[in-house]
Amino acid sequence: MPGHFITFEGGEGAGKSTQITLLKRFLESCGKTVVVTREPGGSPGAEKIRSLLLSGGAKDLGPRGEAMLFAAARADHVDSTIQPALKRGAWVLCDRYADSTRVYQGEAGVDEDYLKLLETAAVAGVRPDMTILIDVPPEIGLKRVAKRSESDDSGGPDRFEGEALAVHERRRNLFLKLAEEEAYRFTVVDGAKDQTFVETAIRDAVRDAFSRDLAPKGRRAVNKVRSSPGKAV
Numbered sequence: 001m002p003g004h005f006i007t008f009e010g011g012e013g014a015g016k017s018t019q020i021t022l023l024k025r026f027l028e029s030c031g032k033t034v035v036v037t038r039e040p041g042g043s044p045g046a047e048k049i050r051s052l053l054l055s056g057g058a059k060d061l062g063p064r065g066e067a068m069l070f071a072a073a074r075a076d077h078v079d080s081t082i083q084p085a086l087k088r089g090a091w092v093l094c095d096r097y098a099d100s101t102r103v104y105q106g107e108a109g110v111d112e113d114y115l116k117l118l119e120t121a122a123v124a125g126v127r128p129d130m131t132i133l134i135d136v137p138p139e140i141g142l143k144r145v146a147k148r149s150e151s152d153d154s155g156g157p158d159r160f161e162g163e164a165l166a167v168h169e170r171r172r173n174l175f176l177k178l179a180e181e182e183a184y185r186f187t188v189v190d191g192a193k194d195q196t197f198v199e200t201a202i203r204d205a206v207r208d209a210f211s212r213d214l215a216p217k218g219r220r221a222v223n224k225v226r227s228s229p230g231k232a233v
Contacts, residue, residue: 003086004210005126007097010134011172012161013141013148014191015198019134020093022199023206027091030214035085038095039073043080046073054160063108067118070101074122083126098123099131103174104160107167130209132202133179134191138168141191 006023008016024034041050049069052058058066074097085092098119105115136144145161179186187205189198207214 001083001086002089004091004130004213005082005086005094005128006091006206007094007099007128007131008134009096009099009103009131009175010191011136011138011141011168011175013144014134014136015144015195016095016134018195019132019198019202020095023202024093026203026206032213033088033090035081035090035092036095037077037081037092039077039097039100040070041073042077042082042094045076045080049073049076063105063110064114066108067101067105067110067115070105071118071122074098074101074119075124078122078124078126083124086126094128097128097131099175099178102178103171107170107174128185130206131179131182131186132205133175133186133188134198135172135176135188136191138165138172142168 008020010016020036024036027034039046040053041047049072053066053069053073058069061069082092082094101119102112102115106112142161142165176188179188187202187209189201189205191198193201
């Protein structure tokens with residue numbers, strides 16, 4: 001498909017939403033059409049499932065049942081939002097995607113092969129060109145979540161934000177392990193740094209990965225290889 005698909009991953013309070021907004025602004029300044037979306041959600045059907053999942057209403061179904069709901073939401077999201085945008089040539093920036101299910105439901109004990117089957121059915125071949133993992137120690141991320149909850153009247157942490165610190169630490173380690181295993185598409189950014197550092201690191205990584213598409217007009221693009229894919233920057 002003519003568009004590009006970039007996903008953002010990380011633990012709670014990583015700052016994904018902020019960095020997606022900043023990257024969108026940069027890409028639009030380069031003349032690109034950008035679609036910002038999220039998971040769970042991103043389409044009418046998936047947003048209904050999001051409310052059920054994040055409220056804790058599906059918790060009684062157990063990790064396998066929740067994994068099935070995430071897959072159902074993802075399938076609708078891909079069909080209704082992501083795939084049509086990519087076919088139009090847009091750049092799609094997505095806050096979480098299949099990697100989050102691997103990590104969150106994987107940490108909860110769902111069999112890896114089972115998750116792979118659900119993922120294959122849900123994504124229908126639509127996989128990210130690039131994944132940006134914003135890595136933040138859980139202690140820092142959860143403090144950010146608490147501060148955000150106080151200021152936006154969101155009602156406190158959601159179903160996944162409110163779990164034990166040890167759970168968040170295991171998730172962080174699983175994200176880093178996945179980034180190492182699939183380093184060809186991952187860029188890991190130190191999210192404990194200030195916002196400007198993170199923004200610059202992400203922008204530089206995107207420029208390197210898509211040098212042909214983002215080269216200034218009138219200048220011949222040169223393919224670049226990221227010097228340390230999957231490593232922290």
